[in-house]
Amino acid sequence: MFDSHSKAKKYFDKNVENYWKRSEAQVKNFSSMIFQRRIDIVENFLRRVRKGTVLDFGMGPAVFGSSCISQGLRYIGIDISPEMVQKAKSLNLQNAEFMVGDIDLLGVFRNKMDAVLCIGLLDYLEDPEQGILALADCVKPDGYLILSFRNRFSLPRYLRDVLKISLSVFHQCKLSWQKKAFFSEVHEKAFDYSTQLNPKLVHLGFRDFEVNYFNCSLFFFNFPLPSWIWRKWRCWDSQLASQRTRFLCSGGVIVAKRRQGDIP
Ligand SMILES: C[S@@+](CC[C@H](N)C(=O)[O-])C[C@H]1O[C@@H](n2cnc3c(N)ncnc32)[C@H](O)[C@@H]1O
Incomplete structure (x- = not known):
């Protein structure tokens, strides 16, 4: 294993409960609000899948398990x-299967x-x-790939990078920030949709692209939010984040369909 x-693996083994609370919006903070925005977009894209099996790689605590199953999908x-x-597994979802594994699986x-x-x-x-x-x-012809990414050319991304570099210079400070799930120790890779991800996926035989962005704001760190602001902000973000405002958005989700026929 790399x-x-x-x-x-170690990082997520230690952070299951924290991650679960954010994914279920049991905590109201900026991180869980962005999380919900990403979930909203993915669930919306998932509605295109009419039947069959969904493979969720890097599923975390089966964040999309119940929505897939309630749509009649395996x-x-x-x-x-x-x-x-x-x-x-502890969620006891019907019609679901879970495996521990890496890319080679x-x-x-x-x-x-x-x-x-x-x-x-x-x-x-x-x-x-x-x-x-x-x-x-793994995608069948006419099947869907739904993929999220950190937006490379965006203001929150640059600000976050600047802070990360400063934190590593001020090592003391870094240690206290690292405890927060929002700033993991793992290197954060960011991508540009039009110049990197889209060409790659076209080459792999995908078409019918749609990309939705989220977190259209200058904020790149976590902070607590009162419930009513949390709800309003989630709603504002769904209206503000778009192709036009993507330079202010920290992330995006792509959906694309695999062509029939041979894949390169
Ligand atoms: C940020 S969480 C995303 C969880 C979930 N997909 C979601 O939408 O919230 C990343 C997950 O990917 C898993 N992961 C990281 N590297 C992996 C790898 N090489 N193979 C399989 N899973 C991996 C982690 O354990 C973690 O649960």
């Missing part, structure tokens, strides 16, 4: 963190999935290109 992958979740898989799903989810995962891969290739390969 060193960065075992770091991610759900297969894979995660490198045994603690995350344990949490997912994907070979058995080649051309078999009606949809593949890769949400919040790319950051943690040693070689994101290889990861995209392996995930794309």
Whole structure:
């Protein structure tokens, strides 16, 4: 296993409960608000999947398990963190299967999935290109790939990078920030949709692209929010974040359909 992958495993093994609370919006802060925005977009894209099986790679605590199952889909979740898989199993979802595994497990799903989810995962891969290739390969012709990414050319991204660099200079300070899930120790990789992700996916045989952005703001760190602001902000963000405002948005989600026929 790559060193960065075992770091991610350790990190998520330690942060299951924190992650679960944010994904369920049990805590109201900026991080959980962005989280919900990403979930809203992914669930909206998932409605296109009419039948069959969804593979959720890097599923965390099966964040999309119940929405897939309530749509009548079968759900297969894979995660490198045994603690995350344990949490997912404890939800007792019907028509769902969970596995502990890394990228090399994907070979058995080649051309078999009606949809593949890769949400919040790319950051943690040693070689994101290889990861995209392996995930794309699991999608059946006419199936969907739904993939989230950190937006490379965006103001919150630059501000975050500047802060991270400053924190590593002021080592003392860094130690206290690292305890927060919002700033993980794992290297954060960011991508530009039009120049990097879209061309790669077109080359892999995908078409019918749609990309939705989220977190259109100058904020790049976590802070508590009163519930009513949290709800309003989630709603504002769904209206503000768009193709036109993408330079202010920290992340995006892509959906694309795999073409029929041979894939390069
Ligand atoms: C940021 S969380 C995303 C969880 C969920 N997909 C979501 O949308 O909230 C990233 C997840 O990917 C898992 N992960 C990281 N690297 C992985 C790898 N190489 N193989 C499988 N899972 C991995 C982590 O354990 C973690 O649960």
